[in-house]
Amino acid sequence: MEEQDFQFRQLADFMPQLVWTARPDGYVDYYNQQWYAYTGFEEGYGDQSWLPLLHPDDAQHCLDTWYNSVCTGEAYDIEYRFVDRKKPGTYRWFLGRACPIKDKSGQIVKWFGTCTDIDEQKRRAAHLEQLVVERTRQLDEANAQLTRSNEQLQQFASVASHDLQEPLRKIHTFSKLLLEQYAHGLGEEGTDLLLRMQRAVERMAELIRAILNYSRLTASPYQLAPVDLGKVVAETLADLDLIIQEKQAVIELCALPNVPGDRFQLRQLFQNLFSNALKFQPAGGRPLIRVTIQSANPQALAINSSIPVEGKEPAYWEIGVLDNGIGFDGQHRDRIFSMFERLNGRSRYAGSGIGLAICKRIVEHHRGAIAAESQPGAGAHFKIYLPALDS
Structure with a gap:
């Protein structure tokens, strides 16, 4: 037994923490060398109270916690401040832990505790x-x-x-x-x-x-309400009826879903896209506009936009607007959504250079995204990602 006690004391002295043990009644009967080095107490000096060490704001809580553990046999884990002898008038934070050591019958035979310096943390x-x-x-x-x-x-x-x-x-x-x-x-x-x-x-x-x-x-501010995209597209095409007839444009539509959004803004979105498809045509060309729909998973949306996406398929719809116009160089697919960006001279195609920037802002208001694919002379394919109604 004495050999085990000797080995324990050697191990405790080797540890960087302040280590102590106490009898079942709470009386502290051992401190390791780090305790004496930190506190300056004289080794072997009888009952060494912690009160002179504790910060006044922590003393009562620390004592109450310890007395509660002694009475209930429960371990404790608490933070408190000890006075720093190296810097008079200052304190250092410690993490205090204590757990009971029990015999086979479940009776406490010893308390084992440590005080770990956590001031830097x-x-x-x-x-x-x-x-x-x-x-x-x-x-x-x-x-x-x-x-x-x-x-x-x-x-x-x-x-x-x-x-x-x-x-x-x-x-x-x-x-x-x-x-x-x-x-x-x-x-x-x-x-x-x-x-x-x-x-x-x-x-x-x-x-x-x-x-x-x-x-x-x-x-x-963005106003959320169910919007019938089919009606929005029909109304937009009705507004463009004269130019559609003049250019003998061919429009191919599909059944479109309801989405949460702002009706006016969505009309503006399709108005700009359809107007561009009708406008950016080669001389004498007969415009063809095709609208498609399919479900889109969040990964597809994340690839085409910097907007973070949450949800599961089919949380989003991918609405395609394809045309057979003059197209553009695919390397400019992000640039075309910037304010005042024009890839074609004003002398050939009128416009403010803001239409697609408005489209981008509208889909962002709707928690979605817009992307474009194209090649010169091969038309353009705009992909609009909008949340499904139940997302």
Whole structure:
């Protein structure tokens, strides 16, 4: 028995923790060398109270925990602070653990305990917590700034819808009057300059309307409601009926599902895609627009978008819009969704360069994504990913 006790003390002295043992009644009868080195207590000095070591805020909780364990026989695991003798007036965090050693009959014969220095870990955790608090504050400020920016954007939209467009309307009206009433005196060159001015005014008005639509999408909250995509597409094609007839376009449709979304925004989405398919055609070409539908798994959506996706198949629908137009170089498939990006000269194809950026913003409002595939002269294939109604 003495040999076992000697070996235990050697092992305890070798451990980096403060190690102690106590009798079943809670009286501490042994400390290892690390205890004496840390506390400065004299080895072999009788009843050594922990109270002078404990932080005043931790003392009562520590004592209550220990007395409860002695009474119930339950192990404990607790954090507390011991005074740091090397830095007077400061404390270090420790993790205290104690467990009862029982005989075959289940009676406690000894308590075994350790005190592990965790001060560095606690300080790191406190530092990380402070970083989180600071980061949260920064995010709150950024969100507040974003809110202010959205409000300013809405104010800009109001200005764009009236204050900017009104002068353009006057310029267009006056130039029209000049052409109607004074064209004979302006000569061919003067008439040509007025026509150029009118076209520039029309392009500016179109650009303002496009920016206004984009700003409304940016500032408006997303409203969730069931939308019949079949009706949306039918209404969109009805709006484009004249140009469809003029170009003798062929439209191939399929049955489309209901999806959660905003009816107006989804009409805008298909309006832009169909208009592009009708517009970007080779000279004399007869447009063909095909709409397809299939279920899409989250992996397919993640591949085609940076938007994180959750859910199981068929949580999303893949709606395809294919055309037989002039197409584009596939390396530009991401660039075409940026603001004011044009792959074709304005002299050949009119437009603001914002239509596909609006499409991208709309599908993002609907927790979806949009992708495009194409080759020059081989038409374009747009893939729209929208959540299913029950997702």
